[in-house]
Amino acid sequence: MDEQDASAVAPSAKRDARADKQAMPLYAEIQRDIERKIMTGEWGTGTRIPPETELVEVYNCSRMTVNKALSSLAAAGMITRKRRSGSYVAPPRIEEPLTYIQDIRAEILATDRSYRFEIANRSIRKVTEAIDARHVGVPVGTRLLYLEVMHFADNLPFTMETRQINLDAVPQVERLQFKSEPPGSWLLSNVPFSEGEHSIRAISADAMIAKKLQIVERTACISIARRTWLNGELITFVRLIYPGDRHRFIVRFSPSSSAFGSL
Numbered sequence: 001m002d003e004q005d006a007s008a009v010a011p012s013a014k015r016d017a018r019a020d021k022q023a024m025p026l027y028a029e030i031q032r033d034i035e036r037k038i039m040t041g042e043w044g045t046g047t048r049i050p051p052e053t054e055l056v057e058v059y060n061c062s063r064m065t066v067n068k069a070l071s072s073l074a075a076a077g078m079i080t081r082k083r084r085s086g087s088y089v090a091p092p093r094i095e096e097p098l099t100y101i102q103d104i105r106a107e108i109l110a111t112d113r114s115y116r117f118e119i120a121n122r123s124i125r126k127v128t129e130a131i132d133a134r135h136v137g138v139p140v141g142t143r144l145l146y147l148e149v150m151h152f153a154d155n156l157p158f159t160m161e162t163r164q165i166n167l168d169a170v171p172q173v174e175r176l177q178f179k180s181e182p183p184g185s186w187l188l189s190n191v192p193f194s195e196g197e198h199s200i201r202a203i204s205a206d207a208m209i210a211k212k213l214q215i216v217e218r219t220a221c222i223s224i225a226r227r228t229w230l231n232g233e234l235i236t237f238v239r240l241i242y243p244g245d246r247h248r249f250i251v252r253f254s255p256s257s258s259a260f261g262s263l
Helices: 003-007 013-019 026-039 052-059 063-075 104-109 130-136 171-175 183-190 207-213
Strands: 079-082 086-089 115-126 143-153 156-166 195-204 220-230 233-243
Touching: 026 052, 026 063, 052 063, 063 079, 063 086, 063 143, 063 156, 104 115, 104 143, 104 156, 104 183, 156 183, 156 207, 183 233, 207 233
Parallel strands: none
Antiparallel strands: 079 086, 115 143, 143 156, 156 233, 195 220, 220 233
């Protein structure tokens, strides 16, 4: 891409970023500007994004700021980043993580991004209140392994996980510290389940969520609550919170025989 193309990346980005900097950080302005070009078709699938060195000049910012914007776009599946090659507009996603359990680690690594996770909290709790037992889906008196996990893609927060594992159903998990493998990946590899449920809603990031996910407060986020059972016994209850501009889900379906041809 020549200099003229690079200079046309964001003709109003500098002005907009400075005017709105109190409401939105510069990396988010850069992300929004590039996202607009992709969504309008100005940059089609396979288009090479200008290199970071050029974007630094265009947006008059640091390379770290540009990298954060590109990492966020990659996390949202809008671009792919290839080492020693650059960033390109990604084709539309066709995967569907809502009708099966998605391994977050595998999902990130499959898009050529680095992955790591951090466990912020690990504790064992006993359910003593009936309202809490109904919320999780276990009897009063059940012991749960409680975990707070942050998943990162290219060192940018990808999703925040809060997980409760039923120690009656999975007693061996009590001794695990999950130093090298995230809890979700371990469960998928070692614990069978017979039924699962996803509950999805949109939320606005409060101060705590915004700080942990490195986003602006009140940013739209996707909250997914998942329960899995084995023969009626709860295995785990997990809540995942994704920044809305870093993730998307696509549901593919076909009409049933009784509803074929109608909407």
